[in-house]
Amino acid sequence: MTEPDKRELLRFITCGSVDDGKSTLIGRLLHDTGMIPDDQLVALAADSRRLGTQGGDLDLALLVDGLAAEREQGITIDVAYRFFHTAARSFIVADCPGHEHYTRNMITGASSADLAVLIVDARGGLTAQTRRHAVLCNLVGVRAMVLAVNKMDLVGHSPAVFDAIVADFTSFAARIGVTLIGAVPMSSLKGDNVCAPSPNMAWYDGPTLLTLLETADVRADLAAAPLRLPVQWVNRPNPDFRGYAGTIAAGTVRPGDAVRLLPSGRISQVARIVTMDGDLDRAVAGQSITLCLADEIDCSRGDVIAAADAPPQSANQFEATIVWLDEAPMKVGRGYWLKLATQMVSATVQQPKYVLNVESLDHLAARTLDLNAIGVAELATDRPLVFEPYADSRVLGGFVLIDKLSNHTVAAGMLNFGLRRAQNIHWQALEVTREARAAQKQQRAAVLWFTGLSGSGKSTIANLVEKRLLALGQHSFLLDGDNLRHGLNRDLGFTEADRIENIRRVGEVAKLMTDAGLVVITALISPFMADRDTVRAMLPAGEFIEVHIDTPLAEAERRDVKGLYAKARAGQIANFTGIDSPYEAPVAPEIRIDTMRETPEAAAERIVAYLLARQAG
Amino acid sequence: MREVVAEAQRPVFLYSVGKDSAVMLHLALKAFYPAPPPFPFLHIASGWDFGDLLAHRDKMVARHGLDLIVASAAEADQARVTPFTAGADVYAETLLTGPLKAALTAHGFDAAFGGGRRDEEKSRAKERIMSFRSTSHHWDPKNQRPELWDLYNLRLSPGESIRVFPLSNWTEADIWAYIAQEMIDIVPLYLAAPRPTVERGGQIIVLDDDRMALAPGEAATLRNVRFRTLGCWPLTGAVESTAADLPSVIAEMQASTTSERHGRMIDVGAAASMEQKKQAGYF
Numbered sequence: 032m033t034e035p036d037k038r039e040l041l042r043f044i045t046c047g048s049v050d051d052g053k054s055t056l057i058g059r060l061l062h063d064t065g066m067i068p069d070d071q072l073v074a075l076a077a078d079s080r081r082l083g084t085q086g087g088d089l090d091l092a093l094l095v096d097g098l099a100a101e102r103e104q105g106i107t108i109d110v111a112y113r114f115f116h117t118a119a120r121s122f123i124v125a126d127c128p129g130h131e132h133y134t135r136n137m138i139t140g141a142s143s144a145d146l147a148v149l150i151v152d153a154r155g156g157l158t159a160q161t162r163r164h165a166v167l168c169n170l171v172g173v174r175a176m177v178l179a180v181n182k183m184d185l186v187g188h189s190p191a192v193f194d195a196i197v198a199d200f201t202s203f204a205a206r207i208g209v210t211l212i213g214a215v216p217m218s219s220l221k222g223d224n225v226c227a228p229s230p231n232m233a234w235y236d237g238p239t240l241l242t243l244l245e246t247a248d249v250r251a252d253l254a255a256a257p258l259r260l261p262v263q264w265v266n267r268p269n270p271d272f273r274g275y276a277g278t279i280a281a282g283t284v285r286p287g288d289a290v291r292l293l294p295s296g297r298i299s300q301v302a303r304i305v306t307m308d309g310d311l312d313r314a315v316a317g318q319s320i321t322l323c324l325a326d327e328i329d330c331s332r333g334d335v336i337a338a339a340d341a342p343p344q345s346a347n348q349f350e351a352t353i354v355w356l357d358e359a360p361m362k363v364g365r366g367y368w369l370k371l372a373t374q375m376v377s378a379t380v381q382q383p384k385y386v387l388n389v390e391s392l393d394h395l396a397a398r399t400l401d402l403n404a405i406g407v408a409e410l411a412t413d414r415p416l417v418f419e420p421y422a423d424s425r426v427l428g429g430f431v432l433i434d435k436l437s438n439h440t441v442a443a444g445m446l447n448f449g450l451r452r453a454q455n456i457h458w459q460a461l462e463v464t465r466e467a468r469a470a471q472k473q474q475r476a477a478v479l480w481f482t483g484l485s486g487s488g489k490s491t492i493a494n495l496v497e498k499r500l501l502a503l504g505q506h507s508f509l510l511d512g513d514n515l516r517h518g519l520n521r522d523l524g525f526t527e528a529d530r531i532e533n534i535r536r537v538g539e540v541a542k543l544m545t546d547a548g549l550v551v552i553t554a555l556i557s558p559f560m561a562d563r564d565t566v567r568a569m570l571p572a573g574e575f576i577e578v579h580i581d582t583p584l585a586e587a588e589r590r591d592v593k594g595l596y597a598k599a600r601a602g603q604i605a606n607f608t609g610i611d612s613p614y615e616a617p618v619a620p621e622i623r624i625d626t627m628r629e630t631p632e633a634a635a636e637r638i639v640a641y642l643l644a645r646q647a648g
Numbered sequence: 649m650r651e652v653v654a655e656a657q658r659p660v661f662l663y664s665v666g667k668d669s670a671v672m673l674h675l676a677l678k679a680f681y682p683a684p685p686p687f688p689f690l691h692i693a694s695g696w697d698f699g700d701l702l703a704h705r706d707k708m709v710a711r712h713g714l715d716l717i718v719a720s721a722a723e724a725d726q727a728r729v730t731p732f733t734a735g736a737d738v739y740a741e742t743l744l745t746g747p748l749k750a751a752l753t754a755h756g757f758d759a760a761f762g763g764g765r766r767d768e769e770k771s772r773a774k775e776r777i778m779s780f781r782s783t784s785h786h787w788d789p790k791n792q793r794p795e796l797w798d799l800y801n802l803r804l805s806p807g808e809s810i811r812v813f814p815l816s817n818w819t820e821a822d823i824w825a826y827i828a829q830e831m832i833d834i835v836p837l838y839l840a841a842p843r844p845t846v847e848r849g850g851q852i853i854v855l856d857d858d859r860m861a862l863a864p865g866e867a868a869t870l871r872n873v874r875f876r877t878l879g880c881w882p883l884t885g886a887v888e889s890t891a892a893d894l895p896s897v898i899a900e901m902q903a904s905t906t907s908e909r910h911g912r913m914i915d916v917g918a919a920a921s922m923e924q925k926k927q928a929g930y931f
């Protein structure tokens with residue numbers, strides 16, 4: 032959404048440790064650019080006197096310390112945004128408080144920043160923290176940095192101190208590959224070199240911090256890049272109008288331009304650029320527009336409209352840098368929603384290749400990613416993503432991962448590149464289609480996915496269903512969890528990670544069998560909702576039929592046909608579902624069997640009836 | 649806005665008819681042009697709304713073919729709770745937020761556009777564009793989602809809902825500048841005109857109808873006034889002004905060096921929070 036302000040906008044982030052002077056600097060910028068109304072200044076003067084922190088002077092830090100109060104109220108916030116403007120530009124400053132979640136906060140604030148101001152206390156020089164901040168900013172693509180050497184008044188405004196810090200940082204910046212666009216000796220408390228040149232440091236003839244911010248040239252020229260328009264919404268008010276709405280991520284578009292639609296690869300031409308104030312003859316990166324194409328071609332939300340001669344790639348396997356934001360660690364192999372631009376797919380992440388130690392830049396081995404960890408890992412998506420490496424495009428390279436159960440945003444990630452093997456192994460389009468195979472058997476393929484506690488009755492009912500189907504001349508196959516563990520899955524145990532992999536393999540096998548036209552019946556405990564949903568997402572809509580064999584734990588334990596509950600209670604089996612490992616019941620299964628009320632025969636009959644009704648329909 | 653419409657099941661526009669709503673409506677018309685905004689507009693009428701405001705609402709609905717839903721408190725509550733008999737909190741809860749929550753639940757809305765702005769209060773710097781509510785419409789500040797890049801996670805569990813503040817980054821000055829630039833039609837009460845008023849509790853109240861009994865010694869006086877914000881008429885203070893068109897309103901605003909919030913406490917008092925509550929739901 033565009034703001035009415037026509038001034039050029041610069042978004043930046045301030046980084047510094049407690050007491051380096053971050054709040055004072057932001058307060059100083061707001062104050063000296065005239066953003067503080069008179070009544071607030073009067074209140075500020077009174078507060079400053081009362082607290083006496085600055086011996087009668089204004090304590091500018093109080094202007095931005097609303098955050099402290101919030102923290103007392105127990106409100107944790109990741110980033111606060113502050114706004115100010117000068118005649119030349121308007122600014123949005125991301126101010127990231129907090130130490131517990133510093134990585135998370137900084138990444139969030141920096142994700143939309145064009146530039147970072149690194150604040151260093153002149154007395155202490157560069158610290159591990161400063162380096163850490165520089166690395167994090169660099170990681171999310173903030174390459175332009177300004178070094179603000181603060182509290183120069185406390186080191187006698189010494190040029191030697193300043194020069195040493197700058198030299199130190201310059202060599203570090205070169206190592207990590209960031210561009211230092213300026214270094215300013217200043218005092219945010221007294222105002223020296225923040226907005227006005229300092230009489231105390233006549234030896235410094237460079238620009239003030241504000242001048243640097245006003246003139247920094249940090250935006251890559253996005254308008255000159257090839258066109259990228261992720262389709263956000265298809266506008267179809269009536270059959271005669273079909274427009275594709277979205278925000279241009281890169282490039283310039285004009286009526287008559289040849290465009291390519293991805294992932295379909297089809298080519299068309301821009302017919303009109305529609306707005307309420309009349310058609311446009313040109314639109315550039317950052318503008319929110321609606322395009323009409325010359326041809327009636329299929330295009331929906333998530334597709335990308337691109338320059339015909341320079342389209343982005345698509346792939347379904349990637350290497351990505353991932354920052355984990357959630358308290359619960361990443362689950363290797365678990366399906367998460369991945370949102371990139373307007374595309375939403377299901378994705379699984381492999382065990383990390385390494386996690387990054389942000390201070391030493393060392394690569395460490397890791398089995399998973401914990402809160403605030405930054406790692407590099409491969410990930411696979413269930414459908415191809417139209418993407419660009421993050422270094423080329425924040426919009427088509429930046430993504431978030433969303434937990435399928437809680438719907439929380441659990442990670443932020445940046446695609447580094449698509450994997451060769453995914454790009455080169457093209458999907459072999461089979462000439463005999465799955466529909467043809469199923470039609471030959473005069474049936475519709477489906478997966479009847481039985482889930483329930485051990486001893487709930489899955490195998491019993493599944494066997495009855497299969498017998499019934501055979502009698503009806505249907506082609507089916509039963510995948511029993513226990514049997515599979517003797518062969519295909521014999522390398523897997525019962526840890527959470529192994530259970531996830533177990534389900535994934537069975538899901539893949541079931542999918543192949545539906546391609547062959549079969550009715551597949553699976554009987555696995557499959558305790559986790561997210562894993563069942565991953566299999567559901569692998570299959571065409573409507574082919575996954577979840578059957579909950581609902582038996583209360585007490586009853587399953589009473590039956591205990593295999594004696595497993597007794598062993599689990601005795602501590603001889605670990606991670607036993609229902610005892611020391613959770614069972615997540617389906618919320619809305621297609622079929623629910625209450626074994627306390629229904630005999631296995633009746634249950635099987637009902638399941639077969641469901642299947643037949645579906646085939647008739 | 650399009651992102652929300654693409655991902656939500658049943659979005660709604662909380663239409664307070666005030667200046668922020670006017671800007672938001674304009675943005676919605678632009679975002680979905682040539683289609684009309686593909687969601688209903690919900691107005692919570694307290695029964696004490698300015699006549700001019702209701703007239704403006706109906707004019708906009710007719711002009712743009714909007715799908716309007718009006719919700720109000722039950723008649724018994726409306727008779728029991730009035731601006732003259734109830735405290736501000738009880739009043740707002742009974743006639744505004746109560747009916748709002750009821751309407752959101754009754755229609756099953758899972759995403760609501762509101763006009764909240766970050767500059768309204770210091771603490772609003774923390775507000776996100778998307779704000780998540782639990783089943784009971786409560787805001788849990790500890791459970792908000794990080795907003796990285798411009799990627800909004802709009803996935804909801806059953807019963808959860810989101811409030812969306814498209815004007816989150818705007819200031820009052822931006823609002824007026826945009827209204828002037830785009831020539832957006834606003835309720836005439838924002839422009840100065842001679843109106844019958846009475847001074848009470850340090851505020852200038854415009855007598856919109858004859859339901860307000862004058863105390864001994866009070867007399868209706870004609871004053872040249874306008875409003876900076878619109879709530880329920882007996883609770884909304886006007887400012888004396890000669891600004892009868894947009895450029896003069898903007899000039900007056902720029903000349904005033906008091907912040908909107910400070911101004912509100914003096915010249916509009918309770919009405920300010922009333923408008924905020926109306927637009928934004930309840931925070």
Ligand SMILES: Nc1nc2c(ncn2[C@@H]2O[C@H](COP(=O)(O)OP(=O)(O)O)[C@@H](O)[C@H]2O)c(=O)[nH]1
Binds near residue numbers: 483488489592626
């Ligand atoms: N009463 C009743 N018992 C059942 C039902 N289904 C299964 N059982 C019994 O429960 C026990 C466990 O069934 P089984 O199929 O081995 O469970 P699995 O471990 O989930 O595959 C067996 O003794 C079944 O006869 C049912 O619907 N009702």
